[in-house]
Amino acid sequence: MTQLDSVMAKVRAENRAALIAYIPAGFPSQQGCAKAIQALAAAGVDAIEIGFPYSDPVMDGPVIQEAADISLKGGTNAADVFAALKVATDTGVAAVVMTYWNPIERYGVNEFAQSIADNGGSGVITPDLTIEESDRWLAATSKVGINPIYVVAPSTNDARLAAVTAKTGGFVYAASLMGVTGTRTSVSTDASNLVSRVRTVTDLPISVGLGVSTREQAKSLAAYADGVIVGSAFIKLLLAAKTEQEGLDAISHLAKELALGVREGR
Amino acid sequence: MSSPGHFGEYGGRFVPEALIGALNELEIAHNTAQKDPEFLAELAELHRTYTGRPSIITEAKRFSEHAGGARIFLKREDLNHTGSHKINNVLGQALLTKRMGKKRIIAETGAGQHGVASATAAALMGLDCVVYMGEEDTRRQALNVARMKLLGAEVVPVTSGSRTLKDAINEAMRDWVTNVADTHYLLGTVAGPHPFPTMVRDFHKIIGEEAREQMLALTGRLPDAILACVGGGSNAIGIFNAFIPDSDVRLIGLEAGGDGVETGRHAATITGGTPGVLHGTRSYVLQDANGQTIESHSISAGLDYPGVGPEHAYLHDIGRAEYRAINDDAAMAAFSLLSRTEGIIPAIETAHALAGAILVGKELGPTANLLINLSGRGDKDVQTAAEYFGIPL
Numbered sequence: 246m247t248q249l250d251s252v253m254a255k256v257r258a259e260n261r262a263a264l265i266a267y268i269p270a271g272f273p274s275q276q277g278c279a280k281a282i283q284a285l286a287a288a289g290v291d292a293i294e295i296g297f298p299y300s301d302p303v304m305d306g307p308v309i310q311e312a313a314d315i316s317l318k319g320g321t322n323a324a325d326v327f328a329a330l331k332v333a334t335d336t337g338v339a340a341v342v343m344t345y346w347n348p349i350e351r352y353g354v355n356e357f358a359q360s361i362a363d364n365g366g367s368g369v370i371t372p373d374l375t376i377e378e379s380d381r382w383l384a385a386t387s388k389v390g391i392n393p394i395y396v397v398a399p400s401t402n403d404a405r406l407a408a409v410t411a412k413t414g415g416f417v418y419a420a421s422l423m424g425v426t427g428t429r430t431s432v433s434t435d436a437s438n439l440v441s442r443v444r445t446v447t448d449l450p451i452s453v454g455l456g457v458s459t460r461e462q463a464k465s466l467a468a469y470a471d472g473v474i475v476g477s478a479f480i481k482l483l484l485a486a487k488t489e490q491e492g493l494d495a496i497s498h499l500a501k502e503l504a505l506g507v508r509e510g511r
Numbered sequence: 512m513s514s515p516g517h518f519g520e521y522g523g524r525f526v527p528e529a530l531i532g533a534l535n536e537l538e539i540a541h542n543t544a545q546k547d548p549e550f551l552a553e554l555a556e557l558h559r560t561y562t563g564r565p566s567i568i569t570e571a572k573r574f575s576e577h578a579g580g581a582r583i584f585l586k587r588e589d590l591n592h593t594g595s596h597k598i599n600n601v602l603g604q605a606l607l608t609k610r611m612g613k614k615r616i617i618a619e620t621g622a623g624q625h626g627v628a629s630a631t632a633a634a635l636m637g638l639d640c641v642v643y644m645g646e647e648d649t650r651r652q653a654l655n656v657a658r659m660k661l662l663g664a665e666v667v668p669v670t671s672g673s674r675t676l677k678d679a680i681n682e683a684m685r686d687w688v689t690n691v692a693d694t695h696y697l698l699g700t701v702a703g704p705h706p707f708p709t710m711v712r713d714f715h716k717i718i719g720e721e722a723r724e725q726m727l728a729l730t731g732r733l734p735d736a737i738l739a740c741v742g743g744g745s746n747a748i749g750i751f752n753a754f755i756p757d758s759d760v761r762l763i764g765l766e767a768g769g770d771g772v773e774t775g776r777h778a779a780t781i782t783g784g785t786p787g788v789l790h791g792t793r794s795y796v797l798q799d800a801n802g803q804t805i806e807s808h809s810i811s812a813g814l815d816y817p818g819v820g821p822e823h824a825y826l827h828d829i830g831r832a833e834y835r836a837i838n839d840d841a842a843m844a845a846f847s848l849l850s851r852t853e854g855i856i857p858a859i860e861t862a863h864a865l866a867g868a869i870l871v872g873k874e875l876g877p878t879a880n881l882l883i884n885l886s887g888r889g890d891k892d893v894q895t896a897a898e899y900f901g902i903p904l
Contacts, residue, residue, distance in 0.1 A: 300804040301677065301789065303684040304527050310671060322801045346525050347788040351802030373525050373791070398529035400691065405531065423529055424689040 247392050249339040249367035249415045252291050253450040253471060262467035262507040264289065265452055266500060267343065267476030269296035270329040271321030272312045273483050273492065279332045281483065284493045286336035288500035293333040294370060294474070297326045297344035304345075304372045306427030308477040311484065323352050327364045334365030341394065341415070343370040349382070358385035368392025368415045376412050383412060394418055399435040403442060410447035416472055417443055421455045427477045429456035440469050458499075460506035467510025475503055516705025519828060521821035524704040526684075526791045533691045538706040540607050545713060550610075554603055558717070561635070562591050562598050565721045568729060569885075573852035574865075578872030581879040584734065585855070586722045586750060588886050595858065595887030596718060596746045597628035597699060603714035605632035608695040615639040615694045619683045621648055621676035621742070622813030622860060623655025624887055625699030630664035632697075640664040643682045645675035648812045655891050673806040676742075676816045680790050700743025701820035704791030708820050715749025722882060723753045730880055736761035736871055739884040740863040741834065742778065742814035744823045746886035751832060761833065764823060765867035767809035768836030778807035779836035780819040781827050794821040810839040810895065813860040813887075835870075837863040843899055845869060846889065858887030859895065 256263040266285045272278055282293060298313035298321055305313070326342060333340035342361060349357045349371070361369055368391045374382060376395065386393045392415030397406055400423060410417050421436035422429070436453050443451050452472025457463060458481075463473045479496045486492030515538070516522050524534060544550040558564035567590065571583040588596035608616055616638050620626030626642040633640030642659055646668040649656050659666050672678035680703075687696040701708045701715075719737075726734050737754055739747035741764035754760045769777035777783055780795045787796035789804060797805040797817035807817040826832035837845075846862035848869075849855050857865060861884075868883050875881075889896065897904050 299802075300672065301681050303681050303790075304688065306685070307671075317803065347796070347798070348802035350788060351798065351800070372527055373788075375524050375526065375528070375531065378523050378525060378793075396528055398527065400530075400532045401528050402532060405528075409528065420527075420529060423691060425685045 247367035247390065247415060249292060249341060249392055252339040253416055256291060257450065257471060260511055262470055262510060263291040263452065263472040264463070264500070264504050264507045265292045265294060265472050265474045266290045266479060267294040267296055267474060268479060269298045269309070269312045269316050270326040271298060271316035271319050272480070273315060274319060275325055277489055278329050280489070280493055281496060282329060282333045283336055284497045285500050286333065286338045288497045289504035290338060290500055292339040292341070294341050294343045295326060295329045295333060297342055297348050299345045299348060302345065304425055306425040306477065308480050308484070309426050312480045323348065327360050330361065330366045331364040339367050341366055341368040341370055341392070343372070346371055346374045354381045355385045358389045358391060361391050362389040366391060368394050370394040370396065370418055372396045376409055379412060396420055397439070397443065399423055399439050403446065406443055407446040410443065410449060413449060416450040416452045417447060418474070419443060419451050419453045421453050424455065426455055428458040428481065436466065437469055460502040463503045463506025464509045467507045473503070473507050516709060518822045518825035521793050521824040522705060522708055523793055524791060525788045525793065526704045527688055529688050530691060534704055534706065536611060537607070540611050541706055541710045544607060544610065550606065554606060557602050562602065564717065566590055568722065568725045571849070571853050574849055575872065577848055577852070578869045579875065580877035581872035581875055581881050583868055583872065584726065584729070584880065584882045585885040586718060586882060588718060588746065588884060589857065589888035593628045593631050594890065595624040595628070596715060596749060597625045598631070599717060599749065600699065600711050600714040600745060601625070601628040601632045601697060604695070604697045605636050605638065608638060608697070609636060611695065613693055613695045615690070616697045617641045617643065617683050617686050617694055618697045618699060619643050619676065619679040620699065621679070621815055622811065622858070623648070623652040623659070623891060624813060626666070627655050627658050627662070629697050630659040630662035633664060634662045641686070642666050643669050643679040645669050645673070645679050647674040648676065651812050651895060652891055654894070676812070677804065684790070700745040701748045701822060702743045702790060702792055702794065702818055708792065708822055711745055712748045712752060712822065715745055716752040718746070718749035718884060719751060719753030722750060726882060733757055733760050734880040734882040735875060736763055736879065737882045738763045738765060738864045738867045738871065740765050740814060740860045740886060741819060741823060742767065742816050742860065743818070744820035746884050748820060748822055750884040755831060762826065762831065763867060763871060764832055764834040765863040766834055766836045767811055767814035767863060768838040769808040771838050772836045776808040777836060778809040778815050778817065780817060781823060781834040782836045786824070789818040792821050794824040795819050810842065810899070811859040811863065813858065814863065835867060837866045841866040846896060847900070856889035857885060858889050859892045861886045
């Protein structure tokens with residue numbers, strides 16, 4: 246049982262949704278990222294996803310692309326990702342890494358899983374790893390006891406939802422819409438349909454991501470989802486801030502608002 | 512568990528779950544069409560009356576004097592409608608798009624050849640067409656941008672990353688994830704997630720099938736070696752495929768060596784890369800120690816790509832095909848040589864294969880017969896070549 250499993254069980258017992266924040270390692274800088282992680286944890290997020298910035302992020306919209314560019318220009322590497330993960334787990338929140346597949350393969354599949362575990366991480370979200378290509382990864386995550394977290398989409402059919410969720414641990418990442426990451430003015434109705442369909446095939450917690458940026462959106466998602474994932478909204482604030490402190494204050498404020506939202510949904 | 516579409520350890524599908532449904536739909540549509548006489552007849556008729564197939568073979572006698580005297584035969588894909596082999600794949604996929612009931616195609620393009628071919632097929636079949644092209648490439652290939660617009664396509668300059676083909680593919684994949692319900696991604700090479708490497712090969716294999724018969728008729732035997740340039744690798748797979756069982760025929764892919772593989776400024780993915788995953792498939796990739804893609808460099812926009820089709824990776828590893836790098840300067844010398852000795856201005860991409868023919872011809876000598884895939888014509892490259900050779904415009 247990972248810390249993420251415990252957190253998801255705890256919020257279920259509290260009859261609310263978990264607030265899950267995403268931030269890329271090395272953004273806005275190595276130190277700035279550490280401070281942002283601490284600010285998010287202090288503001289009440291339940292779990293943090295550390296993004297492994299990647300040169301070809303086909304699932305990401307312009308905001309996360311820009312953050313990844315800044316991070317990569319700063320020289321972020323795997324060691325920095327694990328260091329950021331350690332900062333997160335040291336605050337006491339559950340933490341996972343979100344990464345495209347190639348950096349894992351390049352680092353070494355077993356070694357990557359081991360480093361996640363060594364730094365207190367609960368799991369890894371792999372948005373472009375299909376279950377058909379997952380044998381080595383599932384063996385590696387199982388061996389060290391971390392959650393392999395898969396993403397499902399509104400276009401995923403019921404048979405495939407069953408097959409994917411059968412391989413998943415921690416929570417099922419439900420993409421709220423067909424598209425890339427980024428804030429949206431409204432969260433698509435596809436999200437509730439997808440969550441209902443996932444419920445019929447698994448008892449795992451279900452977290453919804455893509456497009457969430459406000460307390461109201463968090464509240465409406467918390468009515469039916471077990472977790473609410475917010476990424477681009479935080480990154481936008483950090484990108485817009487004139488000083489580091491202004492950025493930290495802004496994400497802290499938003500996280501507190503969202504933390505209220507995930508408690509208001511039911 | 513093993514998914515379909517593997518070539519040894521290469522290929523497969525590394526994509527967001529959102530695309531799995533569309534890839535399955537495409538795989539079924541393609542497999543069904545390949546067994547459907549009506550589809551095959553429709554495509555064959557289009558090739559006869561629109562593409563201009565079969566493409567002819569030209570023997571390059573004056574060029575061969577500079578290639579050790581080996582007999583050199585050019586498979587003239589440059590004479591196809593739109594000026595390159597790309598039309599073979601585009602017509603096939605456009606027909607599949609209509610069969611799947613989709614109304615919109617998106618495409619990536621580097622040199623613009625695939626974009627022009629896609630825009631052409633869209634015009635012919637009444638489909639909406641959006642072409643993603645790196646901003647850097649829209650500058651290098653301004654003529655092709657204008658051609659696409661004249662054909663009614665929308666051209667979107669891509670400003671992310673290295674602003675070349677790799678980033679155009681990223682942007683096309685983002686569009687596809689968002690609009691997959693009504694949009695087909697008309698990928699232009701034998702890379703990407705299954706079924707693209709297999710499907711695009713199936714649409715280009717006609718090149719080798721024709722050439723094999725033509726060479727037997729012309730020379731009474733199979734050629735000693737077949738040469739083709741390799742970026743993603745579609746024209747190379749197209750001409751190689753029919754000869755793969757002919758183990759005495761050497762298959763030689765020529766990659767873009769840029770400033771030289773040793774300088775790090777190149778696009779020779781098999782020669783200078785390592786196995787990894789890029790754009791939905793496992794193959795050779797130009798990447799750093801952290802798995803980040805390294806930007807490629809080539810004078811040829813169409814070869815300027817840090818990945819390569821997974822079947823090439825496999826053919827390399829099992830030793831069935833060999834891959835060599837040709838530097839920018841050697842390619843441009845061959846470009847000039849073919850123009851001056853044969854009256855054929857090749858695409859700069861294709862010039863890499865011609866430079867390879869000069870080397871291999873000298874190695875094998877006058878008894879050898881070499882078959883080169885002349886994959887595209889060089890009209891689009893006049894500006895780049897004029898700049899390179901210092902010809903004022």
